[in-house]
Amino acid sequence: MKQTVEILRQRISNAITEVTGIENCDPIVRLSTNPDFGDYQANGVMAIAKKTKTNPRKLAEEIIAKLSIEDICSPAEVAGPGFINLRLKPEFISKQLMAMEKDLGGTLGFEKTKKPQTIVVDFSGPNIAKQMHVGHLRSTIIGDSICRILESIGHKVIKQNHIGDWGTQFGMLIAYLKQDNPEVIDNPDSVHLSDLEQFYKNAKARCDEDADFAEAARKEVIKLHNKDADTMRVWQHIVDESRLHYQPTYDRLKADLHQENERGESFYADKLESIVEDLRKMGLAKESDGAICVFPDGFKNKEGNPLPLIIRKSDGAFLYATTDLAAIRYRADELKADKIIYVTDARQNLHFEMVFAVARMAGWVKEDTELCHVTFGSVLGEDGKPFKTRSGENVKLKDLLDGAVTRALSVVEEKNPELDAETKSNIAKAVGIGAVKYADYSNNRTSDYIFSFDKMLAMEGNTAPYMQYAYARVKSISRKAKANNINIENELAGLKDLNLVEPAEIDLAKYIMSYGEIINSAAVDYRMNYLTAFLYELAQKFSSFYTNCPVLKASDKSRATRLLLCRLTAKCIGQGLSNLLGIDVVEQM
Numbered sequence: 001m002k003q004t005v006e007i008l009r010q011r012i013s014n015a016i017t018e019v020t021g022i023e024n025c026d027p028i029v030r031l032s033t034n035p036d037f038g039d040y041q042a043n044g045v046m047a048i049a050k051k052t053k054t055n056p057r058k059l060a061e062e063i064i065a066k067l068s069i070e071d072i073c074s075p076a077e078v079a080g081p082g083f084i085n086l087r088l089k090p091e092f093i094s095k096q097l098m099a100m101e102k103d104l105g106g107t108l109g110f111e112k113t114k115k116p117q118t119i120v121v122d123f124s125g126p127n128i129a130k131q132m133h134v135g136h137l138r139s140t141i142i143g144d145s146i147c148r149i150l151e152s153i154g155h156k157v158i159k160q161n162h163i164g165d166w167g168t169q170f171g172m173l174i175a176y177l178k179q180d181n182p183e184v185i186d187n188p189d190s191v192h193l194s195d196l197e198q199f200y201k202n203a204k205a206r207c208d209e210d211a212d213f214a215e216a217a218r219k220e221v222i223k224l225h226n227k228d229a230d231t232m233r234v235w236q237h238i239v240d241e242s243r244l245h246y247q248p249t250y251d252r253l254k255a256d257l258h259q260e261n262e263r264g265e266s267f268y269a270d271k272l273e274s275i276v277e278d279l280r281k282m283g284l285a286k287e288s289d290g291a292i293c294v295f296p297d298g299f300k301n302k303e304g305n306p307l308p309l310i311i312r313k314s315d316g317a318f319l320y321a322t323t324d325l326a327a328i329r330y331r332a333d334e335l336k337a338d339k340i341i342y343v344t345d346a347r348q349n350l351h352f353e354m355v356f357a358v359a360r361m362a363g364w365v366k367e368d369t370e371l372c373h374v375t376f377g378s379v380l381g382e383d384g385k386p387f388k389t390r391s392g393e394n395v396k397l398k399d400l401l402d403g404a405v406t407r408a409l410s411v412v413e414e415k416n417p418e419l420d421a422e423t424k425s426n427i428a429k430a431v432g433i434g435a436v437k438y439a440d441y442s443n444n445r446t447s448d449y450i451f452s453f454d455k456m457l458a459m460e461g462n463t464a465p466y467m468q469y470a471y472a473r474v475k476s477i478s479r480k481a482k483a484n485n486i487n488i489e490n491e492l493a494g495l496k497d498l499n500l501v502e503p504a505e506i507d508l509a510k511y512i513m514s515y516g517e518i519i520n521s522a523a524v525d526y527r528m529n530y531l532t533a534f535l536y537e538l539a540q541k542f543s544s545f546y547t548n549c550p551v552l553k554a555s556d557k558s559r560a561t562r563l564l565l566c567r568l569t570a571k572c573i574g575q576g577l578s579n580l581l582g583i584d585v586v587e588q589m
């Protein structure tokens with residue numbers, strides 16, 4: 001089934017060609033924000049009138065005269081300076097919804113992309129031997145949802161977890177482990193790092209106060225870079241132990257990331273030398289104050305001087321940027337990416353801008369390969385300052401999720417004391433984790449937001465519990481139908497056309513139809529809040545439909561139509577939450 005905007009765009013574009021001779025021009029069709037202006041609006045006529053030097057209202061009228069949309073809309077109207085207002089016919093809405101119903105197990109009828117691309121998505125990227133903190137929450141879940149949405153549209157997605165597993169801090173970690181647990185060299189599995197954060201802090205403290213130890217740590221870095229076998233074994237152990245910490249967090253968050261998606265910094269270690277060499281040979285890299293730098297065009301510091309991207313320090317060490325250059329080259333050459341998306345906080349913006357510029361100057365990415373840095377704001381505490389624990393430390397992601405589930409459990413205990421313990425615990429997990437994720441998604445991605453358990457766990461407003469409850473409520477209708485001996489499958493099998501009469505049912509029907517359009521725009525802007533806003537509005541429209549239009553007690557003429565509306569509402573909410581946002585739904589709450 002073609003999206004309604006697509007069909008309208010095509011038809012109007014054809015009419016424009018007939019009137020003006022201009023081919024393939026975009027009539028800018030949008031969902032109307034105000035029902036007084038119809039369901040869709042074409043806003044592109046004014047620009048064409050300007051180009052052709054005609055009166056926009058007159059042009060709009062001529063276009064309408066040539067427009068053949070009788071099968072979709074009632075007669076189009078000109079509004080204001082030259083907008084075209086379009087109102088859908090119930091027959092057309094009925095046709096689109098029937099198509100959605102036929103594709104219930106699939107994409108709910110929305111068309112996949114005509115140009116499938118290979119898209120590399122770089123997200124999460126925790127730093128080994130440190131606990132994941134709340135900043136990694138955003139990268140992990142936003143990145144995961146971007147992958148889900150792009151895949152649902154038909155792109156090939158390659159996930160890359162660029163874990164921080166190769167910095168100088170490894171010298172200190174390895175030296176610390178070797179000193180305190182010499183057995184780790186021969187038998188790594190004998191040592192467990194039950195608290196990574198503490199382990200990291202201890203190693204750092206020792207490095208600061210003991211000069212001999214600091215020296216040993218430096219030697220370990222060199223040994224690591226030379227791939228000394230003993231050192232590599234200990235390093236591998238630290239990486240493996242870290243994975244035991246972050247993998248369960250991914251699983252809880254339903255982030256579909258696994259070891260096979262890891263291409264950490266260490267993966268590129270052997271490629272850094274040639275990155276620097278190749279840039280030198282091309283004459284792009286040069287020495288400056290002992291370091292090797294590239295000065296990409298257009299980047300200036302505050303004083304207006306060219307800004308360097310340092311790729312090798314004077315002591316010979318490579319940098320974060322060098323690794324990212326190796327990574328971008330690998331993704332273009334080996335992974336054959338048409339597009340590469342990086343999901344990190346906004347503070348890394350300059351870094352990526354410069355890496356992109358250098359990679360293009362070097363010809364490592366083709367001109368038509370898209371490079372996108374998808375940024376996000378910070379998570380703040382209730383005081384509006386960066387989110388920290390009382391003692392001023394970063395909040396560990398694990399503690400945050402535990403807190404959400406515990407709070408959700410007490411809400412369930414209070415609301416549904418009669419449920420058995422296992423059911424309660426499952427609902428609490430779905431609601432607690434769902435609340436944290438949904439709160440993040442429903443905010444404008446690029447803004448900071450205040451983390452508040454009370455707000456995200458509220459049963460009212462645009463929250464996960466509200467949406468999960470809305471889902472459970474729609475689903476309860478099929479249970480009630482069964483109890484009333486109504487066979488939904490039989491009723492729907494007999495349905496040929498929808499009988500849309502009541503304003504609330506027409507309103508709901510039209511809204512359901514725009515599901516595919518919303519997913520497409522979320523995919524274009526990488527903004528999950530479009531989807532959460534849609535789901536919330538859908539739940540509200542359903543609510544007013546359900547208040548105004550009886551379903552099981554409806555007349556024979558209306559019942560099947562209304563049952564279908566219930567089914568499609570449940571499907572959109574269920575699919576949106578669970579398939580696209582990775583938030584569990586529950587059948588009862």
Ligand code: ARG
Binds near residue numbers: 124162327342344
């Ligand atoms: N490890 C980095 C951090 O914690 C994120 C990595 C992002 N990806 C990249 N290719 N640089 O900030």
